Amino acid sequence: MKSSDKIQLYRSLESGNLVDARKAAVLLPRTELNNPLYPNDARGATTYYYFPEGEALRYYTQFEDIKSYIMINTYGLKEVVYQARTDTTGNVVEESGTKPSKDDLNKTYIYFADTIFALGKVEYGKVEKNGAMTKIGDKIFSESNTPVESFIQEIPDEIRVDG
Numbered sequence: 620m621k622s623s624d625k626i627q628l629y630r631s632l633e634s635g636n637l638v639d640a641r642k643a644a645v646l647l648p649r650t651e652l653n654n655p656l657y658p659n660d661a662r663g664a665t666t667y668y669y670f671p672e673g674e675a676l677r678y679y680t681q682f683e684d685i686k687s688y689i690m691i692n693t694y695g696l697k698e699v700v701y702q703a704r705t706d707t708t709g710n711v712v713e714e715s716g717t718k719p720s721k722d723d724l725n726k727t728y729i730y731f732a733d734t735i736f737a738l739g740k741v742e743y744g745k746v747e748k749n750g751a752m753t754k755i756g757d758k759i760f761s762e763s764n765t766p767v768e769s770f771i772q773e774i775p776d777e778i779r780v781d782g
Contacts (some may be wrong), residue, residue: 631643632644642768642771658683668770669729672777688701715734730746741770742757
């Protein structure tokens with residue numbers, strides 16, 4: 620990535636609109652935990668991204684049996700601060716890093732289910748505090764060279780609160 624591209628990423632992250640800031644957060648270089656967890660079965664094609672409503676500077680990802688909590692650190696890197704392995708019933712069976720606070724978990728989240736590379740599709744919606752999921756929409760991508768950050772979509776009436 621060219622320096623001018625990085626500068627634009629950081630500008631979007633710091634003060635851009637929510638869609639651009641989320642795209643930047645996903646594209647930033649990533650730092651891992653000292654003891655990272657890896658999926659037991661990495662054959663899946665869907666990665667879920669969960670952003671707190673109105674935020675771009677922290678988010679969760681879910682790929683197969685691994686859920687990761689990611690925050691943008693003061694150096695402008697996306698830092699994996701916590702990971703959990705879950706069993707088929709959703710119970711945590713292994714952890715690494717610093718667990719997020721209960722207050723952080725008790726929020727409304729916006730989700731993006733990224734299946735662009737496998738199915739050429741993204742689904743997005745809202746996860747309420749009680750865990751209820753509401754699909755807002757989906758988008759089909761017909762081009763094989765769709766940029767990785769394209770799964771981030773605008774959510775109607777969502778306003779950025781962290782920039």
